Amino acid sequence: MSGTATALSDSGPAIQFEDVRLGFSEGDVFRGVSFQVQPRETMILLGETGTGKTLTLKLAAGLLSPSAGVIHVLGKEISSMREAELLDFRRKIGFVFQEGALFDSMTVGDNVAYRLREERVPEEEIEPQVREVLRFIELEDTIELLPSELSGGMRRRVSIARALISQPQVVLYDSPTAGLDPVTSQTIITLILRLRDVYGVTALLATQRLQDGFALANFHYDPQTKRVIRNARNGNAAAAAKAGQTRFLVYRDGGVYFEGGPEELENSKDPYLQRFLV
Ligand SMILES: Nc1ncnc2c1ncn2[C@@H]1O[C@H](COP(=O)(O)OP(=O)(O)OP(=O)(O)O)[C@@H](O)[C@H]1O
Ligand SMILES: [Mg+2]
Numbered sequence: 001m002s003g004t005a006t007a008l009s010d011s012g013p014a015i016q017f018e019d020v021r022l023g024f025s026e027g028d029v030f031r032g033v034s035f036q037v038q039p040r041e042t043m044i045l046l047g048e049t050g051t052g053k054t055l056t057l058k059l060a061a062g063l064l065s066p067s068a069g070v071i072h073v074l075g076k077e078i079s080s081m082r083e084a085e086l087l088d089f090r091r092k093i094g095f096v097f098q099e100g101a102l103f104d105s106m107t108v109g110d111n112v113a114y115r116l117r118e119e120r121v122p123e124e125e126i127e128p129q130v131r132e133v134l135r136f137i138e139l140e141d142t143i144e145l146l147p148s149e150l151s152g153g154m155r156r157r158v159s160i161a162r163a164l165i166s167q168p169q170v171v172l173y174d175s176p177t178a179g180l181d182p183v184t185s186q187t188i189i190t191l192i193l194r195l196r197d198v199y200g201v202t203a204l205l206a207t208q209r210l211q212d213g214f215a216l217a218n219f220h221y222d223p224q225t226k227r228v229i230r231n232a233r234n235g236n237a238a239a240a241a242k243a244g245q246t247r248f249l250v251y252r253d254g255g256v257y258f259e260g261g262p263e264e265l266e267n268s269k270d271p272y273l274q275r276f277l278v
């Protein structure tokens with residue numbers, strides 16, 4: 001995990017969608033989506049079911065091509081990349097799939113190591129790296145266990161570890177707290193906070209839970225005290241700036257309905273946005 005953040009030298013946006021359109025035979029999902037995520041920023045993608053959150057993450061990872069429009073990630077145009085280039089590009093991206101999507105028949109260690117084995121990393125280099133990310137998620141002891149032997153929250157943490165194994169600069173989280181109880185959700189959010197504040201990871205995080213977004217916007221992780229601390233309302237700006245901003249993107253009817261910071265969203269009088277706030 002050493003050096004994850006420092007590799008980000010590009011001063012442009014980490015992720016940029018320009019007038020992205022996507023349609024299936026059933027109809028259009030996106031009719032022109034544009035937004036940018038700056039390095040170290042966390043963008044919370046909020047929207048009701050079926051509004052295209054998962055598809056956005058798949059587009060950003062180059063797992064899917066847009067029907068029209070341009071997508072840049074880490075300074076590269078991925079919407080027109082060939083498969084060989086995409087394979088190389090995806091090493092810089094961590095994808096935490098909705099529901100975790102671990103391989104049930106593989107141990108936790110093998111799940112986390114999967115990507116390294118695919119990339120033919122020498123076997124003796126794999127175990128130390130796997131142990132390091134498992135230590136980060138505080139589950140090193142589970143290395144020999146099967147996913148079925150873990151709780152739902154632990155499985156979710158392992159799926160985050162699997163996404164971190166190649167030290168990505170950008171992590172795409174698909175509904176990382178869906179289906180978890182509030183206390184377990186908080187442990188996942190704390191892990192995401194630590195990743196952001198220790199390694200400076202840029203994140204695009206899809207969720208239906210507004211609380212997740214506010215937790216990321218209003219708290220930071222202090223590596224010295226190893227605690228999660230509420231950002232001061234005023235002052236403490238240095239800590240907040242260091243942690244990177246949190247912004248929100250709300251989809252509706254195939255486009256971006258709202259883009260802005262937590263206060264703007266919280267204070268909005270818009271009836272549609274207020275439905276997320278109750
Ligand atoms: N391969 C596909 N073919 C046709 N339609 C698809 C395909 N994948 C997704 N869709 C449609 O695109 C829309 C957006 O799907 P997506 O999975 O991105 O929603 P979502 O916002 O992630 O929803 P949820 O909150 O339930 O996860 C849905 O209406 C879905 O049915
Ligand atoms: Mg989804």
